[in-house]
Every structure is written in structure tokens, then in C-alpha cells.
Amino acid sequence: MNDYLYNKQGEDPEVAQLEELLGGYEHTAELRKPLPERRRGRAALYVVLAAAAAVAVALAWPRGESSQPVIADGDPPPPASRCVAGGDGFAFASQNGGVTCDGAAAESGVLPVDTWLETGADGSANLEIADIGSLTIFGDSRLRLVGTGQDEHRLELARGKVSAEVLAPPRLFVVDTPAATAVDLGCAYDLSVDEHDVTHLRVTSGAVSLERGERLVWVPAGSEVSARPGQGPGVPVSIDADAELRAAATKLEGGDASALPTLLARADDDDVGTLWNLLSRTEDEQRGLVAARLQELRPRPSSVAEQAVLAGEPRALEAWRDELESALFE
Amino acid sequence: MAVVPGVLRVSLVDLRSARRAADSGDAAVSIAELVTRSQAGDQDAFTELYARFHKAVHAVIFSRVSGRDADDLVQDVFADAWAKLESLRDPAAFPGWIMRLARNRAVDQLRKAGPVREVPDVAVNPPPRAEARAALEALRSLPDTYRETLTMRLVEGLSGPEIAERTGMTPESVRVNLHRGFKMLRERLGGGR
Numbered sequence: 150m151n152d153y154l155y156n157k158q159g160e161d162p163e164v165a166q167l168e169e170l171l172g173g174y175e176h177t178a179e180l181r182k183p184l185p186e187r188r189r190g191r192a193a194l195y196v197v198l199a200a201a202a203a204v205a206v207a208l209a210w211p212r213g214e215s216s217q218p219v220i221a222d223g224d225p226p227p228p229a230s231r232c233v234a235g236g237d238g239f240a241f242a243s244q245n246g247g248v249t250c251d252g253a254a255a256e257s258g259v260l261p262v263d264t265w266l267e268t269g270a271d272g273s274a275n276l277e278i279a280d281i282g283s284l285t286i287f288g289d290s291r292l293r294l295v296g297t298g299q300d301e302h303r304l305e306l307a308r309g310k311v312s313a314e315v316l317a318p319p320r321l322f323v324v325d326t327p328a329a330t331a332v333d334l335g336c337a338y339d340l341s342v343d344e345h346d347v348t349h350l351r352v353t354s355g356a357v358s359l360e361r362g363e364r365l366v367w368v369p370a371g372s373e374v375s376a377r378p379g380q381g382p383g384v385p386v387s388i389d390a391d392a393e394l395r396a397a398a399t400k401l402e403g404g405d406a407s408a409l410p411t412l413l414a415r416a417d418d419d420d421v422g423t424l425w426n427l428l429s430r431t432e433d434e435q436r437g438l439v440a441a442r443l444q445e446l447r448p449r450p451s452s453v454a455e456q457a458v459l460a461g462e463p464r465a466l467e468a469w470r471d472e473l474e475s476a477l478f479e
Numbered sequence: 480m481a482v483v484p485g486v487l488r489v490s491l492v493d494l495r496s497a498r499r500a501a502d503s504g505d506a507a508v509s510i511a512e513l514v515t516r517s518q519a520g521d522q523d524a525f526t527e528l529y530a531r532f533h534k535a536v537h538a539v540i541f542s543r544v545s546g547r548d549a550d551d552l553v554q555d556v557f558a559d560a561w562a563k564l565e566s567l568r569d570p571a572a573f574p575g576w577i578m579r580l581a582r583n584r585a586v587d588q589l590r591k592a593g594p595v596r597e598v599p600d601v602a603v604n605p606p607p608r609a610e611a612r613a614a615l616e617a618l619r620s621l622p623d624t625y626r627e628t629l630t631m632r633l634v635e636g637l638s639g640p641e642i643a644e645r646t647g648m649t650p651e652s653v654r655v656n657l658h659r660g661f662k663m664l665r666e667r668l669g670g671g672r
């Protein structure tokens with residue numbers, strides 16, 4: 150595969166010129182020594198100090214500050230907000246007002262684990278996802294931080310819309326919705342949950358895996374898909390797909406195999422993602438038809454046997470998907 | 480971390496992850512082995528880790544912070560990594576781990592000092608200065624998603640597969656980011672190159 154930008158194979162004068170301009174800034178320094186001394190038990194000390202600091206903040210947090218609601222005589226003081234800056238969690242900032250964290254109005258702060266962030270109808274906010282990207286939260290949304298750690302950062306979107314831009318190893322960032330889970334594979338996407346708990350996903354860069362139970366769909370850049378409660382993800386379609394193809398995809402989601410010929414007839418280069426996802430949704434003769442149409446548009450790699458595809462072998466399907474994703478840039 | 484009811488983990492992409500680990504073969508094993516030895520105090524092993532990752536770390540920092548500060552911050556990141564390495568439970572997770580250390584350090588520096596200073600970056604082998612600075616400014620203006628990978632490719636000279644190995648991203652994601660980012664970079668440079 151000649152892709153000079155990616156693997157330096159072949160030629161690309163434009164890339165080469167920028168390499169020449171920018172290569173002078175490359176890093177060449179040696180590792181500075183001596184290396185610092187490691188102190189045993191430092192991790193335990195940090196935990197103790199952090200706990201002490203948390204207690205000190207809780208005791209020192211004054212009541213009746215401007216960020217707290219007005220307290221009438223005789224009312225018990227409101228609990229201190231859990232969404233204070235400096236705590237553990239994801240930093241957020243209101244962009245357009247109308248944001249609450251843990252039930253209290255908040256212009257900015259930190260969203261802790263197991264805490265809800267909500268936006269009003271006209272509100273919006275930005276949420277930093279650890280150090281791997283950010284999330285724009287649109288109006289009338291409800292979002293919770295489920296957990297964060299070295300192996301995974303997980304949010305729950307109960308309703309509303311978010312737009313994510315993430316640069317990270319795949320599967321590090323996950324968003325649960327009522328109907329399915331969006332698993333980031335290194336991408337940018339828009340994710341929303343409507344009033345019927347239907348999840349809508351549109352991928353603008355990279356790819357997302359949308360999953361529920363054993364149903365998993367691959368949603369590459371330029372595609373969109375919906376997931377319904379109890380049914381899981383549907384068939385992804387190109388953002389530019391026409392009404393007839395979309396209607397056929399919807400019928401196939403519902404198990405109406407008679408829609409397949411229409412979809413295959415209307416599928417073109419932009420619909421290879423749709424066709425690939427149908428390989429795992431079809432069997433026998435139908436899978437053969439889907440594979441044949443996909444082969445016409447984007448031939449499978451030579452390492453992938455036709456029989457393996459027709460048998461639905463995961464490795465074969467996966468290898469073809471990798472080829473499809475790479476071929477987007479040829 | 481609480482388990483969300485009704486949600487199960489992937490099958491297909493897990494197979495891809497397992498295959499990538501197997502296909503990476505010597506490189507992945509070597510990084511994990513170097514980390515394990517470094518955790519035990521082997522400075523030669525850590526020096527080898529530096530040799531493999533210093534360009535990627537520099538790219539993460541340099542894409543945000545001016546050159547002179549960036550060089551110091553690279554050293555700070557590795558000093559930090561040496562001090563905290565014992566806390567890394569999975570040696571194979573080192574690439575993503577050190578990338579996060581680098582980003583955190585760069586962001587902290589920005590908070591303290593503001594964005595790129597007026598002091599010009601000094602190239603090691605300077606090409607025509609004005610054109611290089613314009614290219615660097617355009618690169619730094621890109622969204623985070625693209626800025627880091629393009630800096631690794633165009634400044635540090637790492638290939639796409641090397642970027643994938645050093646960041647923990649899949650080769651496919653790297654390729655997506657490089658191409659989409661380059662398209663945006665070209666537009667910001669006026670498309671006249």
C-alpha cells in the first residue's frame with residue numbers, strides 16, 4: 150500500500166515539502182541524567198495527603214458564598230456541592246448558562262464519579278474527558294460520569310446530545326445510552342438520546358463501535374445509525390444515503406429480507422459501511438449477495454478467502470473492515 | 480466501576496486487539512519487558528524506553544508549547560515517568576500512559592505560562608525561517624485530534640505504524656487522523672503548496 154503520509158511508501162511532494170520545513174524542529178536530546186531517586190511509599194503518602202486535603206477543603210468551605218443558594222432563617226444549610234474545582238473527575242465549564250451539577254447551578258467545576266450534569270433547554274457546556282479529548286454537551290441533556298481510570302473512561306448519556314472529539318487508544322472512552330453503548334475507536338462524533346430513548350450516532354472522523362449485548366455495528370466516518378431500546382443498533386447508513394436506501398435499511402433492521410435487493414441496487418461507494426455491517430446480519434444466500442456487491446465496490450484483501458466471509462468468520466470480516474477503513478483515503 | 484445493566488463488551492474489536500498484540504510480536508513484548516526491567520531499577524532499560532518514546536513525547540508537548548520549554552518538559556516527563564513507573568500495573572500500557580503524562584505536563588505549562596510565547600522556536604537545522612514558522616503555526620492551530628499525530632509525522636519523522644506503536648492507537652485510527660488532519664493543514668496553509 151503506497152501511502153506516503155502514512156507509511157512513507159511512494160511519493161507525495163506536498164508532504165515531503167512540509168517534512169523538510171518542519172523536520173528541523175525534531176527532538177534529538179539525550180536523556181538527562183542522573184535520574185531522580187525513587188522513594189518507597191510515596192504513593193501511599195500521596196493518598197494520605199490527598200485525603201487530608203479533601204477533609205480540609207470540606208471543613209473550610211464557607212457557607213453562604215455567592216455560589217450557594219440563599220438560605221432563609223431556620224432552613225438547614227444546603228449540602229456542600231460535590232462539583233468543586235480541584236476534585237477528582239472531569240472538568241466542565243458552562244458555555245451558555247443553564248448548567249447544573251449534582252442538582253446545583255454551576256458555571257464551572259469538576260464532575261465527580263456517579264454525579265449528574267444537566268443542561269437546560271438553552272444551556273450548553275464543555276466537558277474535558279481526562280486528557281484524551283473533550284465533549285460538547287448541548288441543551289436539555291443529562292450526563293453522568295460512571296467511572297474514570299487508566300483503562301477506561303465511561304459516561305452515561307440519559308438524554309440530550311453530545312459531540313465528542315477524542316484522540317486516544319480505542320476503547321478507552323465509552324458512553325452508555327439507554328439503547329446502546331458507543332465505544333470510541335479514535336474519532337469525532339455526535340451522539341444523542343431523544344425523548345423516546347432512541348440513540349442517534351453520527352461519526353465525522355475515525356470510527357465508533359456501537360454495541361448492545363452481542364450486537365455490534367461499525368460506524369465509520371461519514372455514517373450514522375440509530376439504536377432503539379430493546380433492539381440495539383440498527384444498520385448504519387451513509388450520511389448522504391438517499392431515502393430509498395434508508396427505507397430499505399430500516400426494513401432490513403426489522404427482519405424484512407425482501408428489502409435487500411433494493412438496498413443492493415442503490416448501494417454505491419459511499420455505502421460500503423452499510424454493506425459490511427449487513428454481512429453479519431445476513432446468512433446464506435443473502436450474505437452471498439451482500440458480499441458480492443461489496444466485492445464489486447471494494448474488493449476484499451487477497452488474504453481473506455471468500456468462503457471465510459460467507460461463513461461469517463469474525464477474523465475475515467474484521468480484515469475486510471480494516472481494508473475498508475484504510476481505503477477511505479486512497 | 481459499576482457495571483451498567485444490559486451492556487456487554489465487544490467481540491469483534493477485542494479480537495482485533497488480541498491480534499494486534501500478537502502481530503506486534505517482538506516490539507510489544509520488548510516495550511513491556513523494558514518497562515518491567517525499568518520498574519526493577521534498570522536505568523539502561525529506561526534509557527532504551529527514552530530512545531523509543533522521546534520523539535512521540537516531544538511531539539505531544541511541542542504541538543502545544545514553544546520549543547525551548549518543550550525540551551525541558553520532555554526531560555521532566557521522563558523524570559516523572561521514572562519516579563512513578565512502579566505505579567503502572569500493566570507494563571504493556573506504557574505507551575498510552577506516557578502520552579497522558581506528556582499531555583498533562585503540556586497543559587499544566589500552558590496554564591502557567593499561557594500559549595506559545597513570542598520567543599521564536601529554534602530549529603536544529605533551520606530551513607527558510609518564515610515559511611517554517613508559518614507551517615508550524617498552522618500545525619499548532621489544528622484541533623488536538625490531528626495536531627499530535629501530524630507533529631509526530633511531519634516534525635519527528637515517525638511513520639504511521641511507529642505512531643500507532645508509541646501511542647497505543649490502532650494503525651487505522653492513525654491513518655484516519657493523519658489524512659483528515661493533513662487535509663485541514665493544507666486548507667490552513669492556503670492550499671497553495
